[in-house]
Amino acid sequence: MTQPILVTGGAGYIGSHTCVALIESGHTPLVLDNLCNSSSESLERVRRISGVRPGFVEGDVRDAALLDRVLAEQRPQAVIHFAGLKAVGESVQQPLEYYDNNVGGTVTLLQAMQRAGLRNLIFSSSATVYGDPASVPIREDFPRSATNPYGRSKLMIEDVLGDLYRADPAWRIARLRYFNPVGAHPSGLIGEDPRGVPNNLLPYITQVAVGRLSRLRIFGGDWPTPDGTGVRDFIHVMDLAEGHVAALRHLLAHEGMFTVNLGTGQGCSVLQMVQAFERCCGRGLPYEIVQRRAGDIAECWADPAQAQRLLNWKAVRDLDTICADAWRWQQANPAGYA
Numbered sequence: 001m002t003q004p005i006l007v008t009g010g011a012g013y014i015g016s017h018t019c020v021a022l023i024e025s026g027h028t029p030l031v032l033d034n035l036c037n038s039s040s041e042s043l044e045r046v047r048r049i050s051g052v053r054p055g056f057v058e059g060d061v062r063d064a065a066l067l068d069r070v071l072a073e074q075r076p077q078a079v080i081h082f083a084g085l086k087a088v089g090e091s092v093q094q095p096l097e098y099y100d101n102n103v104g105g106t107v108t109l110l111q112a113m114q115r116a117g118l119r120n121l122i123f124s125s126s127a128t129v130y131g132d133p134a135s136v137p138i139r140e141d142f143p144r145s146a147t148n149p150y151g152r153s154k155l156m157i158e159d160v161l162g163d164l165y166r167a168d169p170a171w172r173i174a175r176l177r178y179f180n181p182v183g184a185h186p187s188g189l190i191g192e193d194p195r196g197v198p199n200n201l202l203p204y205i206t207q208v209a210v211g212r213l214s215r216l217r218i219f220g221g222d223w224p225t226p227d228g229t230g231v232r233d234f235i236h237v238m239d240l241a242e243g244h245v246a247a248l249r250h251l252l253a254h255e256g257m258f259t260v261n262l263g264t265g266q267g268c269s270v271l272q273m274v275q276a277f278e279r280c281c282g283r284g285l286p287y288e289i290v291q292r293r294a295g296d297i298a299e300c301w302a303d304p305a306q307a308q309r310l311l312n313w314k315a316v317r318d319l320d321t322i323c324a325d326a327w328r329w330q331q332a333n334p335a336g337y338a
Contacts, residue, residue: 004030005248006076008061008109009083010054011035013192014124014181014237016042018080020190021241023050027248030055030074032067033083037195039337045189061105067112078120078251080244081109084153087199088128088295091150102153103160110164119171121161122247127179127233127263127300129155136267137303140177140259148295158259165257172255174247179233179263179302181240183322184329191329192237193336201273202234202322206330209281216285218270220292225299229270229289233263233301236317236325246313263302264315273319280323 005022009015010031015038019029023046031043031054040056047053055074059066061083084102085091091098106123113119130138131145146152158175165171182202184191197213198204207213221228243262250258268276278284308314 002026002028003077004028004055004074006030006032006070006074006079007054008032008079008081009038011038011040011042011056012082013038014240015082016046016190017185017237017241018082018244019043019046019054020049020185021238021245023052023054025245027245028052028055030057030076032057032059032061032070034058034060037085039193041337042190049185049187049189061109062101064108064112067109068115071112071116071118076118078122078248079109079113079118080122080124080248081106082124084124086150088148088150089199089293091148091153092295095149098149098153103156106157107160110160119168120251121171122174122176122244122251123157123161125158125175125177126151126154127177127261127302129158129177130300132297133300136299136301137265138261138300139303140261140306147297161257169255171257172251173257174251175257175259176243176247177259177261178240179235179261179300181237182234183236183238183317183325185238186325186328188325188328188332191326191333193333201270202326205274205277205285206326208285209277209327210330210334212334214286216274216287218287218289219296221289223292223298225269227269227271230296231267231269231299231301233266234268234273234319234322235262235264235315236322239315239317243307243311243313246311250311258310260307260310261302261304262307263304265302265304267299267301268319276319277323277327280320280327
């Protein structure tokens, strides 16, 4: 029996796609999720895609007794840590929730791993740790800062992991800085299912296209960019999922801690994404340009060279694939997993 990989937050958007990629590469995912922002239906869909239903424990990473029990009974080989809150605007409104969930939850998890003698961790970090970058593309050695509590929680966790590794070099730690995950599995069975009005661009676009929302709101048309809208590095969620498998392979074979960007290396503006989606669904989408959001920045895209060099990984799916897969998911699941 192979040792499982514990995937915290594994029923969520990136977690469920990573479970598929893990199964396809011969691993056995075991999901721990409190379902506060996800649905266990995603794991049933993972079974339909892969033929394997991931093991599932409903629970919170802040529950030390539960973690001790799961780690003792299941003896996982490594932990991929997705569990956390992730809405920038909400973090500005509810900073204590974010520090408790994201930072507190991670510390509780690390303490439980230490008690269990398990020291292999992949952490889901974010390009938000670069703050408002002085230049693009962004390399891993750029200075870090945060423009909101969500980003600051990721930055704090990165520092906790750095301190932990320096204190005990037996830890093997991957800090993966994601850019903008988008799209869905090509089956249309799993995808992004945000609660309420989406915080992210592509689910907002797809919900307008499917008739759930009346029009798209674009935050700021006066950014210092070619078309005035923000520029981001949109990476297909299956490319991102495969990046985790590549990171796991590297982690299990090499000692040490490493930090890599997971992005495409290409900047795409909000309007370019809207136009790509209009081509995909065959009609125009109503949108309005409104005020900029607090905490937003003009441009953000990755230099992904380090991930290619270290992990032999790069993003391969293009913008048209992203739009087609997102649209297939939204049409097949107009109300998400509900």
